[in-house]
Structure formats: C-alpha cells, structure tokens
Amino acid sequence: MKTRVIRRGMLVAIMVAGIFPGCAPKAQSSPRRIEVTARRFEFAPAEITLKKGQPVVLELKSTDAAHGLRFRELNVNVKVGAGGTTEVQFTPDKTGDFIGHCSVFCGSGHGTMALTLHVVD
Amino acid sequence: MTFAKHTVFIRNKSQANPLPSNATTWADGKEAFSHYCVACHGLDGQNTGVPFADHISPPIPLLTSKDVQGYSDGQLKWILDNGISPSGMPGSKGTLSDDELWSIIVYLRHLPPAGSQGTPEMYNP
Numbered sequence: 001m002k003t004r005v006i007r008r009g010m011l012v013a014i015m016v017a018g019i020f021p022g023c024a025p026k027a028q029s030s031p032r033r034i035e036v037t038a039r040r041f042e043f044a045p046a047e048i049t050l051k052k053g054q055p056v057v058l059e060l061k062s063t064d065a066a067h068g069l070r071f072r073e074l075n076v077n078v079k080v081g082a083g084g085t086t087e088v089q090f091t092p093d094k095t096g097d098f099i100g101h102c103s104v105f106c107g108s109g110h111g112t113m114a115l116t117l118h119v120v121d
Numbered sequence: 122m123t124f125a126k127h128t129v130f131i132r133n134k135s136q137a138n139p140l141p142s143n144a145t146t147w148a149d150g151k152e153a154f155s156h157y158c159v160a161c162h163g164l165d166g167q168n169t170g171v172p173f174a175d176h177i178s179p180p181i182p183l184l185t186s187k188d189v190q191g192y193s194d195g196q197l198k199w200i201l202d203n204g205i206s207p208s209g210m211p212g213s214k215g216t217l218s219d220d221e222l223w224s225i226i227v228y229l230r231h232l233p234p235a236g237s238q239g240t241p242e243m244y245n246p
Contacts, residue, residue: 072220101218105156111217 031055031089038067038080038102041109049118052095059087068103069115079104092119123188131205136195140223142230150228153221157213159241166232170240179208185232197226 036058037044050056060069060080068079069088073096078088092098102113140146155164161171166184168174174181182189192200201222204212213222 070220101220105153105217108216111213111215111219111221114218 031057033057033059035059035061036069036115037061037063038069038113039063040065040107041102041113043069043100043102043113043115046114047116047118049120050092052092052119052121055089055091057087057089059085061085065106066104067106067113069100070103071098071100071117073098074117076100077103092117095119095121131192131196131199133195133199134193136193136198138194138198138223138226140220140227142227146224146227147231149221150224150226153217154225154228157217158225160243161209164238164241165235166229167235169236169238170244172244177209181209183235184229185235189229194223194226194230197229198222201225 032050032054034048034056036048038060039062058069058076058078060067060078062080062082062084064082066080066082068077070077073094074090074092076088076090078086080086096119098117098119100115100117102110106113154162154166158166161168161174161181162184163169163171163174168181168183171181184190189197200210201217202212202214204210217225
C-alpha cells in the first residue's frame, strides 16, 4: 500500500515537471555567446543588451587589421590579431550603459570604433 | 600670445579628467601616446630623437615646459581634440577615443625623464 502511494506520488511529480518545466530545478546555464565582428572602423553589432549576472562570451572576429575591445568600467579587454578570432568571458556585475572602444590603434578612424553594452536587471 | 592662448583661444578650462591618475591610466596613456604623438613629440614628450623638432616654425614645444603644463586638463583635452592652428599640432578627435585622450593627459602630467625612452622606432636607422 505504502509503495503504491509512493509510486503514484512520483508519477504525479514527473507529470507536473513535464507540464511546468520552468518549476524543475535548472542545470547551470552555459554562458551566452555573442559574435562581434571588428573592422575598420566599426563593430557589428554596435549595441548589445546583456543581463546583469548572466555570464557571456564575446567572440571577437577581425576581418582586416588587429583590433581590440575594451570596457574599462567592466574590466574587460580583449585583443585580436589581423583576420583572427578570440574570445573573452565575463559576467557584468552592474547595470548601465557601457561604451567599449577599440584598444589597438588601427588607423585614422580608430577613435570612433565603439560598441555599447546595455546591462539590465 | 601665450597669455591669449591660455585665457582666450584654448577652451574647456574647467573640465576635469574623468579618469583616475594611477599607474594603469598612465600606462594606457603612454601606449596611446606611442601610437599617435611620438612622431613629433618623441616617446618622452620632449622631442628626443625627432629629427625636425628644431627646424620647424613654431618649434615643437617640450611637453614638460611651463607653457604646456600650465594648461588645465580640460584645455589639454581641447588641444588634443582640435589641435592648435596655425601650428603643426593636429586635432585627433576620432583618431583616438576620449578614453585614450584622457589617459594621454595623465601621461603628460607625469612624463618620464628626457631621453629615457630612446628614439621612436620610425627614426631608427
């Protein structure tokens, strides 16, 4: 009798978990991956929205010269060689708009290369 | 002329440097300076190794001079953004980011001793 009750209870729990998957305990989520292309003198995309506390991997791809991407306030700085790809993982720990700049001098428009991160709750 | 430059022509006197003056910012400024400014000012900001420094008019000033150091941080940023006409000093707005320009000003306030950084690579035989 007791065993039947336990089995029914487990069955109900499995069904509930199937109907409401959001209620089941989540496994550790993998970092969100975002590809960013750098070329003279722009980043694409030029704006990205992130969630505070959510780990992210920025994959920086250069299509011409060496470039970099630095967010001073977030302590993020990544550099990529000409035509290369590199990545950096970080977790934004504060909300706000943060403007990243190319951190490797790449020519006359270098100072205009910017990418804005919107970090929201 | 110097008085006029300091009080009339060069604007932005009251703007403060948003970056902290520390070793990290100084190193950032030195790197940015080495990309864009060394051709005329040398690695040390004192024209070391610049072959034409004494042969143009007006001559390239030593960045440690009282005339240059007498500008406020905001005025130095204005000069870096806009240049000084008709001298050979070009504006670099767009060529360097605001972040880099402010870090250069931290470097300018603490320039290394004259000659200590050697000659810019472009002038080495």
